[in-house]
Amino acid sequence: MSSILGRRRYLTNFEHHRLPHLFTDTLVLGAGVAGLRAALAAAEGGDVLVVTKEGVDQSATAYAQGGIAAATGPDDTPEQHARDTIEVACGIGDEDVIRGVVNAAPAAIAALEQDGARFDREGPDLETGREGGHSQPRIIHAHDATGREILRVLLQRARAHPRLRIFQQCFAIDLLTLDGQVVGAVTYHPKYGHQMFWATTTILATGGAGRTYRETTNPPIATGDGQAMAFRAGAVLRDLEMIQFHPTTLYVAGAARELISEAVRGEGAHLVNRAGQRFMANHDPRGELAPRDIVSRAITAEMRRDQAPCVYLDARHFATGRFAERFPNLYQLCSEFDIHPERDLIPVRPSAHYTVGGVVADARGQTNLSSLLACGEVAATGLHGANRLASNSLLEGLVCGQRSGQFAVERTAASERINRPLPISHLLPHSARTGLDLNDVLNSLNSLMSRNVGVERTGDRLRETLEIIEFWSRYVMDKVFNDPRAWETQNMLTVAFAIATGAATRCESRGVHFRTDFPQTNARWQCHIDLVRADDVLQVSTSAI
Numbered sequence: 001m002s003s004i005l006g007r008r009r010y011l012t013n014f015e016h017h018r019l020p021h022l023f024t025d026t027l028v029l030g031a032g033v034a035g036l037r038a039a040l041a042a043a044e045g046g047d048v049l050v051v052t053k054e055g056v057d058q059s060a061t062a063y064a065q066g067g068i069a070a071a072t073g074p075d076d077t078p079e080q081h082a083r084d085t086i087e088v089a090c091g092i093g094d095e096d097v098i099r100g101v102v103n104a105a106p107a108a109i110a111a112l113e114q115d116g117a118r119f120d121r122e123g124p125d126l127e128t129g130r131e132g133g134h135s136q137p138r139i140i141h142a143h144d145a146t147g148r149e150i151l152r153v154l155l156q157r158a159r160a161h162p163r164l165r166i167f168q169q170c171f172a173i174d175l176l177t178l179d180g181q182v183v184g185a186v187t188y189h190p191k192y193g194h195q196m197f198w199a200t201t202t203i204l205a206t207g208g209a210g211r212t213y214r215e216t217t218n219p220p221i222a223t224g225d226g227q228a229m230a231f232r233a234g235a236v237l238r239d240l241e242m243i244q245f246h247p248t249t250l251y252v253a254g255a256a257r258e259l260i261s262e263a264v265r266g267e268g269a270h271l272v273n274r275a276g277q278r279f280m281a282n283h284d285p286r287g288e289l290a291p292r293d294i295v296s297r298a299i300t301a302e303m304r305r306d307q308a309p310c311v312y313l314d315a316r317h318f319a320t321g322r323f324a325e326r327f328p329n330l331y332q333l334c335s336e337f338d339i340h341p342e343r344d345l346i347p348v349r350p351s352a353h354y355t356v357g358g359v360v361a362d363a364r365g366q367t368n369l370s371s372l373l374a375c376g377e378v379a380a381t382g383l384h385g386a387n388r389l390a391s392n393s394l395l396e397g398l399v400c401g402q403r404s405g406q407f408a409v410e411r412t413a414a415s416e417r418i419n420r421p422l423p424i425s426h427l428l429p430h431s432a433r434t435g436l437d438l439n440d441v442l443n444s445l446n447s448l449m450s451r452n453v454g455v456e457r458t459g460d461r462l463r464e465t466l467e468i469i470e471f472w473s474r475y476v477m478d479k480v481f482n483d484p485r486a487w488e489t490q491n492m493l494t495v496a497f498a499i500a501t502g503a504a505t506r507c508e509s510r511g512v513h514f515r516t517d518f519p520q521t522n523a524r525w526q527c528h529i530d531l532v533r534a535d536d537v538l539q540v541s542t543s544a545i
Contacts, residue, residue, distance in 0.1 A: 004470075004477045005494055006538040009232055010174045010426040011487050012194065013480050014186050020195050021421050024049040025412040026405075027184055027199035029172045029226065032059035033147070033397030034376025034404075035205030036154040038365075041405025042203070043164040046412035049197060050164065051187060053171040053484065054221050056155060060207050060377065061397065063219050064147025065261040065329065066131070067139040068398075069391040070105035073128055076136040078103045085392060088133045088291050089385025090511040091526045092239070092545055097363050097382040101392075101399045108398045109140060117153045118142055129266040131390035133291040137266075139391045144261055144327045147394060170195075171484045172225065175202065175233040175372065176424050182233060182372040183422055188484065198418040201408040203365065204230060204374040205401065208355035209495045210243075211488075213454070214446035216352040217246050217259040223488040224495030226378040230359045231494060235367050237531045238380040238543075239357030240495070241502030244388050244512045245455050246353035247271075247295035250346065251310035252337050257351040260313060260330060262390050265289060267326060269315040271299065272345065274306045276314075293387050293512040296350040300455045303349065312345035350455055354393065356384045356512060357502070360530065365404030368532075373407060375400040386511025431478040441472050442489050445496055453500050458516045462504040469497045497538075502529045505540055 025046030028039045039048045052059070071081040081102040086093055109126070113119065120127040120141050130137040142149035158164050171188045176196065184198040206226030210218030231237055248265070249257040265271070265288040270278050283298035284290035290298075299311050315323050323341045324331040334341055358380040365373035365381075375381075376397045383396055448468060452461040473493050481487060506529055508522040509515050527542045 004473050005497055006533050007536045008477050010186070010428070011480070011490055012173050012186065012188070012482070013427050014194055014196070015425040015427070016196060016421045016423060020192065021198060022049060022195060023198045023417070023419055025199065025417060026201045026203060026408040027051065027197050028203045028205060029185065030059070030205035030207060030376070030378070031056045031166060032061035032205060032207055032376060033150055033154065033394055034401035035203070036151070036158050037398050037401030038203045038205055038375055038405040038408070039164055040154065040157055040161065041402045042408040043161050045409030046163065048164045049199070050158070050166045051170045051172050051185070051197065052166065052168055053225070055168050056166060057151070058219055058221055059151065060219055060222060061147040061151050061394070063259070064394060065144045065259055066263055067129065067141040067146045067391045068109065068150070068394040069134070069138050069389070070109045070140060070395065071102065071136070071138050072106050072109060072126055072140070073136060073138060076138050078105065080136055081105065081138060084133055084135050085383070085389045088387045088389040090387055090521070091385070092510070092528060093385030094382025100363055101383055101396060104399045105395050108395065112150060112153055115153045115157060117149055129263050130289065131262045131266045132289045132295060133389045139263065139266065141263060144263065144329045150394060171487065172206070172229065173487055174229050177233050178422050178424055180234070180369070182369050183418060196421065198421070200371065200415045200417055201411045202372050203404050203408060204359060204372065204378050205376045206378045208377040209492070209499070210352045210355065212445065212449050212492045212496045212499065213352035214450040215249070215257050217249055217257060218352065223492050225488065225491045226374070227358060227498070228491035228494040230367070230372070230374065231498070231531070231533055233369065233372070234533060235369055235372060236360040237358065237498055238360045238528050239386070239502065240355070240498045240531070241506055241513050241529065242356035242386050242511060243352055243453070243499060244292055244354040244356050245296040245350040247292055247299055247350050248313055248348040249351040250333065251349045252347065253309070255337070258333055260346060260348055261327065262292070264313065264315060264327060264330070267318070269313050272312050272314050273302050274308050274311070291387060292390065293514070296455050297514060299350055310347040310349040313348050314345055315341045316343060318342065354388050356386070356388050363400070363403060364407040365400060366407065371411070373404045375404040386513065428480050433475055433478055435479065436472065436475045438476070438486055438489050441476060442492065445469070445472070445492060449496055449499070453503055456514050456516050457503050459504065462500055465500040466497065466504060469493060469500065473497070498531050501531060501538070501540060505529050
């Protein structure tokens with residue numbers, strides 16, 4: 001499949017004897033919650049370099065309005081949290097991984113508070129809310145900026161650690177491999193140019209691929225770089241067709257899609273159609289607190305029935321001042337568009353939100369490449385299965401990040417550190433094939449993915465998507481560029497092809513993957529769909545749960 005996508009190993013040309021080099025025990029790519037937590041754990045047993053392609057305040061963690069799930073209430077238990085997560089995973093979650101992560105949740109919250117995190121409280125107790133798919137109120141918030149508060153605490157610790165350094169505005173182009181082992185990464189910095197980072201262990205924590213879609217809640221950095229570079233290095237990608245759409249993003253024509261946190265529905269806001277009628281009870285007895293895939297499909301059906309661009313979130317019945325007090329940032333956002341939640345309906349529609357699938361990794365982050373670990377949204381550990389339970393993502397970053405960092409310490413102790421450049425170079429000859437306008441390709445790709453690989457999919461549209469991406473790739477993937485935006489475009493073509501391939505292969509509906517031509521869940525497809533680059537070809541297979 002897709003010979004050009006499978007054939008490409010490195011995106012840039014480099015010669016090891018001509019570039020500057022940096023050496024470390026552990027290299028962490030990404031500085032969100034998973035990357036920083038991994039870096040802090042790894043720094044307890046070795047030197048750590050963290051590389052992030054933008055500033056540390058630009059990760060998806062910094063944008064996370066919603067909370068973090070943990071069974072801390074008197075009527076809740078980790079086992080209940082696990083059961084809810086297993087149900088939402090729709091038959092392809094890993095129950096051992098799920099229980100391991102949710103059991104660690106209360107201690108992870110306590111550790112954050114000990115480090116200075118300021119979560120919302122009701123007297124001496126943590127204030128907890130309820131979100132879709134949860135049977136108990138277990139969502140812990142720091143107002144509507146929980147991710148930013150967690151990031152503040154982790155960054156404060158990271159900057160104070162003597163064995164940890166952060167490189168900002170440093171684009172990781174590709175993982176370096178020698179004899180089947182990942183030995184670091186080749187990067188680009190606007191001031192220093194290309195550099196080679198060498199490490200005993202490399203941890204991928206680069207986040208998701210939401211920017212492959214036109215309508216997305218993701219920050220600009222979420223271009224699937226980690227998934228694409230891991231694929232080129234020989235790592236296995238799993239279940240990438242599982243893209244979660246957030247049901248409620250602010251719809252203002254011409255403006256970016258801003259997330260309206262699920263916590264607003266958890267506080268009691270209603271979804272209504274153009275006629276002002278509630279409709280969720282017609283789709284699921286849990287109403288507005290059904291899992292996100294169900295709510296997204298219900299909204300899509302309502303929009304199609306009314307031929308409307310959006311539905312509405314109704315919070316007008318909140319007590320006076322409650323919306324502004326509970327959601328100050330959202331209140332400010334709405335006010336900027338002259339929407340006042342105490343008197344106005346909030347226009348919303350689904351947008352691409354979370355990359356559920358990713359690089360196959362176990363509970364400690366180990367991939368099929370022994371020196372490469374992956375954690376957070378870039379990874380597929382089995383925690384989410386076919387759908388992510390609300391507010392489990394920050395939890396995943398904390399728990400799996402810590403475990404990956406601890407595993408890196410073990411590897412540091414057992415391995416000889418790389419202390420000299422290894423003979424790795426890459427020179428791709430000039431392509432005589434005509435070029436395409438990359439901005440046009442990217443805009444068209446975003447539209448194509450939103451149109452054909454969105455909340456609802458069908459086989460004909462998916463096959464069309466693969467043909468179009470294959471065509472673009474022939475004229476984009478054969479080129480060597482020296483620009484981060486071009487590398488991002490090549491990465492998004494790679495990941496979009498993988499998403500569409502998985503969606504075309506899975507001939508059923510399960511979790512966030514809904515095929516209108518196969519609307520039922522089929523026991524035959526209770527399996528994973530794996531993609532790997534082997535012998536310069538993209539190979540697709542299924543693997544048992």
